[in-house]
Amino acid sequence: MSQINAIQSVDESGVISLAIWNNCIAAGYANGMIRFFDPENAQMCGSINAHARCINAIDCNEQGLLASVSDDCYVRIWKLSGDAENLQISHECNHRIENSKLVGIKFLNLSRSDLAVSAYDSSEVTIFRAI
Incomplete structure (x- = not known):
């Protein structure tokens, strides 16, 4: 294995989770941000202030939905469209798990x-239909 590129953070917050959508890298950060990067040139092509606390996991599907979970007790769903040069992001829905x-x-x-969601210190996996 050999390194071919590196994406530098724009702040001191650590990257906690990664997902891929339409040749963009989605990175979930400890500060609640999700940033999108073009892997070809390592340039940021979009960002959202997604959560109030650390994002612990993200996932994308082929329909352009991005799901995120956080220490803030929220499941959030985002709609992605376009590409690395013209990325568009909209909030679709959220659900709080107290x-x-x-x-x-x-x-x-x-x-x-359909989504599976897990919580720290819980033996349960909760299934949701996002939209």
Whole structure:
């Protein structure tokens, strides 16, 4: 394995989670930001202030939905369109799970919006239909 590029952070916040959509790298940060990067040139092509606390997991599906979970107890769904040169991001929905530090999220089928969500110190996996 050899390194071919490196994406530098714009602040001191650490990258906690990664996902890929339409040849863009989506990075979830400890400060609640999600930033999007073009892997070809390592340039940032978009960002959203997604959560009030640390983002612990993100996932994307083929329909352009990005799901994120955070220490702030929220599951949030974003709609992505365009490409690295013209990325458009809109908030679709959110759901609060009271008293839960959410640590995992995964689309169950790449072409649908069913999600599995997990929380720290919980033996339960919750299934949602996002939209």
